[in-house]
Amino acid sequence: MRNFKNDNYPQKGTNKTAETKFVVKEETELLVFLLKNINKSRNDVKVLLRDRHIFIDGRTVSQFNHILKPEQVVEVSWKKAPEEQRQKGLSIVFEDQYLVVIEKQEGVLSIATEKQKDNNAYSTLSAYVKRQNPGNRIFIVHRLDRETSGLMIFAKSEKIQKLLQESWNETIEERTYLAVTEGSVEKDKGMITSYLVENRALVVYSSQNPDIGQKAITHYEVLRRSNKYSLVKFNLETGRKNQIRVHAKDLKHPIVGDAKYGATGNPINRLGLHAWVLSFKHPITKENLRFETKVPAKFMKLFDFF
Template structure:
């Protein structure tokens, strides 16, 4: 005979409670609205706690934005047991790792790789120490870079072979590389493509030319997500990945990225560069699995549009 516990609850019921619940989205709606409708006996505060503590997943990735817009046929997973924490270091967190790759989310202010002036506390040095804890002979290889003041997703390889596989097949391997950019002023065109040839000056500043003989072709697609009288929030997709490409092209359309004095910005309302590597989707070079990572929209970005 099974006895009830002190609170009068039947222990067997706790054992039978599912570890997760999957729900299919039928119509476009905000995440919080969907959860309140589909999770019985949970208050608004209960659901917000689930979101805050990363119990809600979309396509197996935690989502914490209560107003995230869901699309039909997406699957929302409620994980009732707390998932293991992402491995965090000062300045970055590891969001995916296997025998071949590491995907991180880098904070603004962190260098991708060492310079003559700074050797330590870079994304590269932090990850190098991380893999050497697993085995002293382990090494890390950078696949692409983000500017120091740009936050968001970066991909690293765990061997030179994987690094070469990714870099040599970059255009075929990378399926989506999406940034968020906060620019000065109201961008009039709702969407557009900017094409130019980027050249680096002696002062190490990139600029656009229309002469293919002197620069590298750069193609940037953008879509306006939000705007007001002072700022615009752009979703930016890169067709090419040139140095400072988004920053130069934002200047070219006379809407420089906030906080980017190097490329013409006059304001810095969020005390950082308004550029974030939001989504990274690619085919795994070994397993051929389709991987997609999406970070939260920086709170400071959205605050400008409230």
């Protein structure tokens, strides 16, 4: 692959201009392109991507493996991210004309409830897109529990919402969660299968009776252990309400902070569950998109060697 000449990037010892632009000459991944064209380390480039300093043909992109096409214009902005990108309770990870991917903070509802109409991801994003154009709308595709942080997809039209929801199992390639569980999980990895049922108290529980519940399959792998806790990676094969929380309880290692499903302590003052990785095929462009967030700092503090 040919290196691209950088005529605009300021040399060491000079002041940076407000932005640096490049014209793509041949197909390549965005991270590879940036590493070849700007004098920054891999970590520094990922920070630029994360903080939405990279633009392709005028729109911000934070996905490191985004495929660039010839004649596209890549722009690196050295200014701070615009205020409108930093929303209350969430950050925008990716946005195009069809959809928005966000990272939601813990404690923020996905969508309004009867008791709480404001301070939810849906209303915040709705206000954001309407500032761009009063006629813009936002549509929820899936949800995260209030106390779960991490990645979510929202559609910008009812058509995209329908495309994503109706082809969810085929479209979603990876949904990986990180959880801190109580105690040291015995097996390094495994799979949990049950039928989930919700009772009148809105508590979900496992059954082995297929006639009364929805089939739920969860794969897990222990990444770190201490005497008191385990850091566990959960991959969803199905997406049921409270699935990981219930299956962690079934393992007899409930998620920390999850009193509803058997936890006895809350060492990090939040639910220890984070939607870490989300990978899917774009419903229109058919591009494979993969997003990975940072592990919450509160999780890492429980493991001295992490």
